[in-house]
Amino acid sequence: MTHWTERHDVARLLPELVERDLSSDRQRQLQEFVMSEIHQDLRAAERAPRRAPKRRLILAAAAVAAVTAVAMGAGTLGLARDGDAPRAGGQGEELTPVAQTFELAAAYAAARPFTAPRPDQWIYVESRIRNAGAVAQSKGLEPDVTSRTWKRGDGKQSADLHDGRLVIVDGTNQYVVPPMDYPTLAALPTDPRALLSRIQEWVAGPGTDQERVNSASFGVIASILRDNLLPPTVTASLMRAAALIPGVTLSSASEEVDGRQVTVVGRVEDGSRYEQLLLDRDTHAFVGHRTVAVQTGEAQVTITRLAARVVDAAGQTS
């Protein structure tokens, strides 16, 4: 047929081209950027009743200012720029400061380079743990300790250092709920709602009241973030899932902890403890986890991440 010949004739004038791929890190970065914009659009649509169903993709000026500030390396998490008029057509809702903070943390996490551990490699996490106050003393807890823990890529063993001795433990400890082995955590849903549902299934049975579910879910997310190094898409999803839990507040936009400027988001549990996530104020990288007594404002336990990486054997730190 003539039209096929035409195409063939043109093709003969032109070289075959080797196709390129984006590097896997860059491809993931672009993908996470697109997914982040999609999720923000979905959240904005949830807050506002549908007025223009086909023209919803828009981010509020506040979110633009905040994320642009991060992209430019600026320090402050600003809200709406002065003089920003609402968009024509009444589209868009502002993300709350908490939601913005988690979104920035998710975006940062998603962009980290990451190579998954082989099954026989280990994930090493090093943290500084500071126990303060009378309660810690009464329990005989050391005030300032460096924790070094390892988890095997296949989940079959874990290890830590006790008094300088490496202790390796067999078994995934399948009775632990929630499961904390690398393969299970690395396979968590990348959709934040699905991930939150999974966590809620872990922490609650039928009839558990919603506040306890929320409280336990936030605690689980905090401990997963604190004790693990996970694929960037999962870490990003954990941050977004945390944003979905009611009762999380921004308690400090900028505070110094362990020599780092951090933003503090957290949730009051049992009316008495503030469970907090510490995020780098500028990059929104995960820095640590802190428990503060509501009544006294005193930090009881502060855990900050010192290192996290894949290593070839338990006991190795690089």
Next chain:
Amino acid sequence: MSLRARVHAGDPDGFRELFDEHVRSVYNHAFRLTGNWSTAEDVVSLTFLEAWRLRDRVDVDGGSLRPWLLGIATNVARNVRRAARRHDDALARLPKADVVPDLAEEVTDRADDRERVAAALTALAALRKPDREVLALCVWSGLDYAEAAEALGVPVGTVRSRLSRARTKLAKLVATGRIRPPGFWEPSLSHGQVKGDRGIAVRFAQENAR
């Protein structure tokens, strides 16, 4: 649920899958239209953002979404700035690529490949934009006339006449020695190696056009 149905329904995981499946196609098509890998990255992001914005229009019945995405990418590539403005300066929020280029990619660029790319871009630059777009879709992206028509939102006859015009123009370039004669680029035994996972020779229209 089919991918089309999930895209239409606005399922975020569907969009994640859509991205994985078609990012290479979009990226390379964008390069052919813009001549610049960095701009091609921007086109990739904006294409998928536009796809999200236009998801309601996707028919739940139908084949691959590739023609639809390449059509969007073609639109975006026409004017990257205008597309960026529509998305609230989304590009300002896009994480910047590392300043140091990925060395692994540089190593696999052989002189032969660079010559081919230069020749392709020379040919494309000589054409009017509508003809260039059709050429890129039909020759390197492997779309047939109906798919290219769907991608561009024009009648099949328009695709054929643009391709015909492109052929006439390219023939003139051959006559003036600006591009190689027909058959020059026929794959020879000495080339066409697959370089790991970095490059896969595109079996172009020669094999498909019958």
